[in-house]
Every structure is written in structure tokens, then in C-alpha cells.
Amino acid sequence: MRLLVTGKTRSGKSTTLHRWLSETLNRDCWLRIILLDGKGVELNAYSNLPHKPRLTYYGPNELDRWADILGFLAIGLEKRYQQLNQRGLREADPDDKRNLLIIDEVQVGCRDKENGRFIKQHLTRIAEQSAALRDVIIITCQREQNSVPPAVRWNCSAKLRLMGNGYFHYQPDGKPHIAGKIPYLSLDEAITHLKDCPTNDDKTIDYLTTNTLLDLLQAHHSDQSRTARANATLYLGADGSGKTYRLQKHPDPKTSRRIYADLLDSHRTWLLTILESCGATPPTKTTTTQLATLAMLAIQAEPTTLLLDNIDHANVAARKSILTLINATEICALAACPPDTPTLKRKINPLISRCTVVRIPPLTTEQAAALADQELPPDIPRRAATLRRIVDMGSGHPATIVNLCRQAKRGTLRELRHLENAPKRFNLVWLLLIPILILIIIWRYRIDSYMASALLLTMLMLLRPIIYRSVRQTST
Known part of the structure; x- marks a missing residue:
């Protein structure tokens, strides 16, 4: 087995090594x-x-020893293959002894100016030729690129990507990917376990393969998902009815964390939100199905209250993810608009049969007026008319009423601003009397026609803005 373990600092690489060594070193x-x-x-x-005479250890200040020991292993491959040929075998028997090579933070050796070239050459040869000998190689680094030689990456039989807090994404060759979490184990606990446990000489089963890696690490993965029904509540209410407020105030007496996700975002985005809230960072190329599995495992890691808002906006493909998360969480609360259309019924009805439904009715006129009176400042001009207008526009929805009151306070509510600042309308009759009087004067005193035309045009030019403004006020 050749395993590559990657992950950023404090993502769980050391815990993985401690788990492995505590179970296999003896x-x-x-x-x-x-x-x-x-x-x-x-x-x-x-x-x-004390009982490990065959164990060799070199630290970060002994990189020349790294190159020497890796070169010794690489040169010894030829002799070991000759021994296999003498026995008439093409690969080592499961009962044969094998080498265990563990390199923690391999980039420290590969980037060394003096010894890095030799370390990479020897490590590449070991990775390319040790499979038939059943040697176990475990390499950890923060990222694959610029840390591990390309040939080593290519010949790894499995990759374990750690995402933080022990969450992992396991990629064995030729098999489905698995997501899960590795329980924490400290160095002291691993050493104590090794000292207390006797040497295990069981040779009947080959434990050291990619198939049994997760069992050796005692990992919790997707095959162990629980199916018990969760304590799920569905809040149904129209927009502005306060369903989001009720959702965020949902009681959670038994859980240690609350996670909120708005399903107005895309399916992938709100799954990433849940994972990041749990402290996990998934790989960039993880599929949506794998993200849903990771989110389920992250929620199962500890008692969680999961709040999913606007589930009526989630597409039909996200329904399976929602039901999976409901089953995984300790307490789940959801919010949606009432299923009044066939599309909403297809989305919401499966959840209605799964959850305890709480329907949020609109406020009565008296309740809406009391809420608006409480939220509206006393110094608002024409407060009584504004209050009536807000109650009428709010339609009994608390959030809408509160929002209208805030807009009225800021002076940004268009309907109320028009109500307060409406200018007085100008009567066009008086405006039309002016040219009529001019015509009467011209006819009475028989003024020269050129002079009369000039006088009339001058008056029309002066009165044009007033006429235009009056016409606009009349039309609105």
C-alpha cells in the first residue's frame, strides 16, 4: 500500500499517523x-x-540520513526481487515481512538544496517498484503539487485528503470515494496504547491494504450513517410572516452548536456553508453528491441543531440532500412558504409528512396596528395616516410591517413620501384666463397684429414652465 495524506496545517495529518502507528506498530x-x-x-x-529494535528515526535536521536510508531501501529492492524469483513468486506472500516507511511533511526533504535531488530520486524508485513486495509507504504533505515527485503521486494506491477537524475524503484506486471523520488521538495516547498492548503476530489476515485502512484508523464514514428519525419542525408562512425569525429562535436544549443555511443559494453553495460551519474544508473538485455525504458526516460528529431556510427555493435535485441531513442531525428546523402551487407541492409535501408542521397565520388588524404603533417613531409627520397606510400595506406580515416602519423613519418609503410631500395642484382655468384676457384687450383696442403676436408669444414663453408643471400634476 502506498498512501498519500494531504491537508493544511492542523487538518488531522498527525492524528492519522498516530492512529495508524498505534494499531500497526506492534x-x-x-x-x-x-x-x-x-x-x-x-x-x-x-x-x-524499548521493544522496537528494527525502528529507525531521523528528524528534520538529518536530511542527509534521509537520502542515505532511502537509497539503502531503493538498492535493496533488487535483492528482494531476486529472492522472490528464487521462490518462484511474482509478488510477496501476505505472510512475508515487509518494510514500513512513513515520511511526515515530505516537502521538507524534497525541497532541500543539498539532499532534495537524491531524496526525490530514491523515493520515486521505491514508489515505482515496491508494490509487489507489499511494502507500506505513507507520505504526508500539505499539498501534492511542488511537494511530492509526480511519479510518486501517480503510483500511490490511495489518497487521503484531510479537510480539518479530522474530516477526510478517501480516494482508493478503482473504488468509490469515501468521506468521513477520523477520531482525535494524541501522541501520548498512542504511545500508551503501544506500551500496554502486546506484540500482535497474527498472520492469517493481511490487514495492511487500502480496503482496511479506514478500519485501522477507526474512522466514521458514510457506510455507518444512522437512520433514526430526527426531531424535525417545518415552519410554513408567507414572505414577511416571520418564519425566518421563528426558525432562528427554534429551541435547542440538547445540542452544542447551531448551523444556519439559506437555500436561496445554489445546492453546492449551501452544502459548502454547512461544511465550513462544521470546520471542514472540502476539495475544490468534490461533487455535489460527495459534499452531501460530507455534510451528513460533519453534522453527525456532534449534537447539532440544523436550520434550513427557504427550502421552497431549493430545486428538486436537492430534496435527497435535505432528507439526508434531516436524518443526520439531532434537531432540525426548516422554513418555507405554503405549498400553493403544483411545483411547491412537489417540493414541500414530502417534508410535511416527515416533519412537525407549524403554520404561521397573518396578524389581525389590531395586532398589526399595535406592532406598527410600537415600531413607528412618534415624530413622524401625519403619523395616523402613515400608520393606517403601513397596516394596509403590511397585509398582516410582521416582517413587512417592521420593514415599512423603518423605511418611513428613514424617509425612503415611496408611498408615504408622496403622501407627505404632495404639492398643491394648480388650477388650469386661471392659467387659461391670461391669454384670453390678452386677446380681449387686443380686440378692444385694435392693437397692431405684429405687436399683439409678439406680446402673446412672450406671455406663452413665460407661462410655459407653469403650464407644463400643472399638466404633469393633473396627469399624476
């Missing part, structure tokens, strides 16, 4: 155990175990 199947520690703090304690 097995009597190792020809040689080599620990190369790029940090110098995680693997050093294993070198002090």
Missing part, C-alpha cells in the same frame, strides 16, 4: 520500520519505545 510483520519526521515533534516519541 504487529510482527515488519522487516524494517523507518520514520522520517519533517517536523521533529510527532514521530520522535516512537523511536524511544
Whole structure:
């Protein structure tokens, strides 16, 4: 098995190594155990175990020793293959002893100016030729690129991507990907376990394969998902009825964390929101189905209250993810508009039969007036008319009424601003009397026609803005 473990700092790489070593270091199947520690703090304690004479440890200040020991292993491959040929075998028997090579933070050695070239050459040869010998190679780094030689990455039989807080994405060759969580194990607990447990010489079963890796790590993964019904509540109410407020105030006496997700976002986005709220960072190329599995496992990690808002906006494809999360969480609360259309019925009805439904009725006129009177400041001009208008526009929805009151306070509510600042209408009759009087004067005194035309045009030019404004006020 050749395993590549990647993940950022404090994502759980050291916990993975401690889990592995605590379960396998005492097995009597190792020809040689080599620990190369790029940090110098995680693997050093294993070198002090009294009953491990075949264990070799080198820290980050002994990179020349890294190159020497890897070169020794690479050169020894030819001799071991010759021994297989003499026995008439093409690959080692499951009972044969094998080498265990663990390199923590391999980029420390590969980037060294003096020894990095030799370390990469020897490591590449080991990765390419050790599979038939059943050697176990575990390499950890923060990222694959610029840390591990390409040939080593290509020849890894499995990759374990850690995303934080022990959450992982496991990719064995030729098999479905698995997501889950590795329980935390400290260095002291691993050492104590090794000292207390005797040497295991069971050779009947080959435990050291990609198939049994998760069992050795005692990982919780998607095959262990529980199916018990959750305490789920569905709040149904129109927009502005206060369903989001009721959702966020949903009681959670037994849980240790609350996670809120708005399903107005895309399916992938709100799944990522849930994962990030749980402290996990999934890979960039993870599919939506894998994200849903990871979210389920992240929620199962500890008692959680999951709040899903606007589930009526989620597409039909997201229904399976929603039901999976409902089953995984300790307490779940959802909010949606009433299913008044066939499309909404297809989305909401499966959840109605699954949850306790709480329908949020609109406020009565008296309740709406009391709420508006409480929210509206006393210094608003024409307060009584404004209050009546807000109650009429609110339609009994608390959030809408509160929002209208805030707009009225800021002076940004268009209907109320028009009501307060409406200018007085100008009577066009008086405006039309002016040119009529001019015509009467012209006819009475028989003024020259050129002079009369000039006078009339001048008056019309002066009165044009007033006429235009009056016509606009009359039309509105």
C-alpha cells in the first residue's frame, strides 16, 4: 500500500499517523520500520519505545540520513526481487515481512538544496517498484503539487485528503470515494496504547491494504450513517410572516452548536456553508453528491441543531440532500412558504409528512396596528395616516410591517413620501384666463397684429414652465 495524506496545517495529518502507528506498530510483520519526521515533534516519541529494535528515526535536521536510508531501501529492492524469483513468486506472500516507511511533511526533504535531488530520486524508485513486495509507504504533505515527485503521486494506491477537524475524503484506486471523520488521538495516547498492548503476530489476515485502512484508523464514514428519525419542525408562512425569525429562535436544549443555511443559494453553495460551519474544508473538485455525504458526516460528529431556510427555493435535485441531513442531525428546523402551487407541492409535501408542521397565520388588524404603533417613531409627520397606510400595506406580515416602519423613519418609503410631500395642484382655468384676457384687450383696442403676436408669444414663453408643471400634476 502506498498512501498519500494531504491537508493544511492542523487538518488531522498527525492524528492519522498516530492512529495508524498505534494499531500497526506492534504487529510482527515488519522487516524494517523507518520514520522520517519533517517536523521533529510527532514521530520522535516512537523511536524511544524499548521493544522496537528494527525502528529507525531521523528528524528534520538529518536530511542527509534521509537520502542515505532511502537509497539503502531503493538498492535493496533488487535483492528482494531476486529472492522472490528464487521462490518462484511474482509478488510477496501476505505472510512475508515487509518494510514500513512513513515520511511526515515530505516537502521538507524534497525541497532541500543539498539532499532534495537524491531524496526525490530514491523515493520515486521505491514508489515505482515496491508494490509487489507489499511494502507500506505513507507520505504526508500539505499539498501534492511542488511537494511530492509526480511519479510518486501517480503510483500511490490511495489518497487521503484531510479537510480539518479530522474530516477526510478517501480516494482508493478503482473504488468509490469515501468521506468521513477520523477520531482525535494524541501522541501520548498512542504511545500508551503501544506500551500496554502486546506484540500482535497474527498472520492469517493481511490487514495492511487500502480496503482496511479506514478500519485501522477507526474512522466514521458514510457506510455507518444512522437512520433514526430526527426531531424535525417545518415552519410554513408567507414572505414577511416571520418564519425566518421563528426558525432562528427554534429551541435547542440538547445540542452544542447551531448551523444556519439559506437555500436561496445554489445546492453546492449551501452544502459548502454547512461544511465550513462544521470546520471542514472540502476539495475544490468534490461533487455535489460527495459534499452531501460530507455534510451528513460533519453534522453527525456532534449534537447539532440544523436550520434550513427557504427550502421552497431549493430545486428538486436537492430534496435527497435535505432528507439526508434531516436524518443526520439531532434537531432540525426548516422554513418555507405554503405549498400553493403544483411545483411547491412537489417540493414541500414530502417534508410535511416527515416533519412537525407549524403554520404561521397573518396578524389581525389590531395586532398589526399595535406592532406598527410600537415600531413607528412618534415624530413622524401625519403619523395616523402613515400608520393606517403601513397596516394596509403590511397585509398582516410582521416582517413587512417592521420593514415599512423603518423605511418611513428613514424617509425612503415611496408611498408615504408622496403622501407627505404632495404639492398643491394648480388650477388650469386661471392659467387659461391670461391669454384670453390678452386677446380681449387686443380686440378692444385694435392693437397692431405684429405687436399683439409678439406680446402673446412672450406671455406663452413665460407661462410655459407653469403650464407644463400643472399638466404633469393633473396627469399624476
